Amino acid sequence: MPPASPVSLRRARREDVAAIVKLLADDHLGSGREVVSDPPLPGYFEAFEKVDADRRNLLAVAEDASGAVVGTLQLTFIPGLSNQGAELALIEAVRVAGALRGQGLGRVMVSWAMDEARRRGCRNIELFTHNSRLDAQRFYERLGFAKSHAGMRRAL
Numbered sequence: 001m002p003p004a005s006p007v008s009l010r011r012a013r014r015e016d017v018a019a020i021v022k023l024l025a026d027d028h029l030g031s032g033r034e035v036v037s038d039p040p041l042p043g044y045f046e047a048f049e050k051v052d053a054d055r056r057n058l059l060a061v062a063e064d065a066s067g068a069v070v071g072t073l074q075l076t077f078i079p080g081l082s083n084q085g086a087e088l089a090l091i092e093a094v095r096v097a098g099a100l101r102g103q104g105l106g107r108v109m110v111s112w113a114m115d116e117a118r119r120r121g122c123r124n125i126e127l128f129t130h131n132s133r134l135d136a137q138r139f140y141e142r143l144g145f146a147k148s149h150a151g152m153r154r155a156l
Contacts, residue, residue, distance in 0.1 A: 007070065007105060009112045012059040017048050019069035020061065023095035029130055030095075058116065062096075062109055070097040071109050077120060089117035091127040094136075110143055 012020060018040050025034035035041055051057045051074070062071035073094040079087055091113050096105045117125045128151055129136045137147075 006065050007062045007108060009060050009062050009071075009109060012048070012052070012061045012072065014045065014048060014052075016061050016069050016072075017044050020044075020059070020072045023069070023072050023097060024093060026095065026098050027133075029132070060109075060113070062105060070100055071095060071105050073109055073113055075113050075116060077117075077122065083123060086123040087121055089113070089120070089122040089125040091125060094127070106139060107143065110140075 018038065021034055021040050021044055022036055024030045025036050048059070051059050056077045056079075058075040058077075060073055060075065061069045064070050071094075074092045076090045076092065077087055078090060079085075091110065094106065094109065096109070114125055126149070127140060127145065129140065141147075
């Protein structure tokens, strides 16, 4: 199903940080780790500057026809020797505004990310989604992603 209104994807700007943080906080996991404040905490701006300055990272937003940020994702491009030196794209932090979920915006965003990865010469694209996000896992499987790795994490 297409999104309710036309959207465009673009590189995030500093003025998008507050909207991005709100999107990141808008689920059961993000609500416990993100802090939504006005203005956003300085750490969010510091992180944005690092991501934005790194040519191997692309923080993107989806905006609707009115210019409101309604989705976000981050693409990271990872060089490696594996797979005959193929570059890998990693999608992270995919979020769609709660009121727009289930309307096709996530499909538009992930398709855009895959196109961007192809444009940059990547042969594969991977993503992480938390084990508790079962709906997200089904969504990604419908887009052709397959469970292929066991991710592990450790706090430092």
